[in-house]
Amino acid sequence: KLIMKQHPLAQYLDAVPDFPKEGILFQDISPLLRDHFVATIDAMSLLFSAKEWTEVDYLVGVESRGFIFASALALKHDKGFVKVRKTGKLPNVHASMEYGLEYGTDKLEMQKGDGKKVIICDDLIATGGSMQAAAKLCNEVGYEVVGMACLVDLKALNSFSHDGMAVRSVIQFDD
Numbered sequence: 001k002l003i004m005k006q007h008p009l010a011q012y013l014d015a016v017p018d019f020p021k022e023g024i025l026f027q028d029i030s031p032l033l034r035d036h037f038v039a040t041i042d043a044m045s046l047l048f049s050a051k052e053w054t055e056v057d058y059l060v061g062v063e064s065r066g067f068i069f070a071s072a073l074a075l076k077h078d079k080g081f082v083k084v085r086k087t088g089k090l091p092n093v094h095a096s097m098e099y100g101l102e103y104g105t106d107k108l109e110m111q112k113g114d115g116k117k118v119i120i121c122d123d124l125i126a127t128g129g130s131m132q133a134a135a136k137l138c139n140e141v142g143y144e145v146v147g148m149a150c151l152v153d154l155k156a157l158n159s160f161s162h163d164g165m166a167v168r169s170v171i172q173f174d175d
């Protein structure tokens with residue numbers, strides 16, 4: 001087995017077996033948020049160069065755990081914050097996007113964009129369904145997606161890329 005050097009923050013993930021159901025190993029980010037929040041946000045910030053950051057206008061957060069990272073990064077880089085919300089929560093919805101869950105589908109919604117450049121943030125990518133829906137939605141409402149960032153990418157569960165633009169992540173699991 002290939003041993004990859006993992007980011008030091010990976011040691012603070014709490015891997016919970018059989019949550020929320022049997023056979024699922026849940027990667028709980030709670031200890032990172034409580035005890036290592038600044039280091040976690042700094043690590044996500046370093047996923048993009050100084051030049052890349054200057055070209056970004058807004059951070060887009062995917063409800064609900066994505067809000068944590070998008071808002072912290074927006075504050076750190078003096079950018080605005082934009083929400084991708086689950087269905088029925090947002091007034092003046094401009095577009096909705098259905099995405100697949102293990103059983104059935106759910107919907108994400110956004111208000112109208114203004115043509116500016118965004119980075120989409122979430123805590124974790126599993127199948128990639130949420131991030132992919134968020135990216136399509138951003139394009140549909142009128143934002144230019146220049147990057148996608150997450151704290152944890154469960155790479156074995158997705159083959160994620162969107163128009164050739166890969167998701168950047170701090171911690172990756174290949175199995």
Ligand code: PRP
Pocket residue numbers: 062063064065066122123124125126127128129130131
């Ligand atoms: C989790 C997680 C990601 C998504 C990842 O969110 O926060 O957003 O699932 O899964 P995917 O790559 O297979 O789409 P969830 O919808 O459980 O809700 P929450 O963020 O509100 O806790």
Ligand code: MG
Pocket residue numbers: 062063064065066122123130
């Ligand atoms: Mg989520």
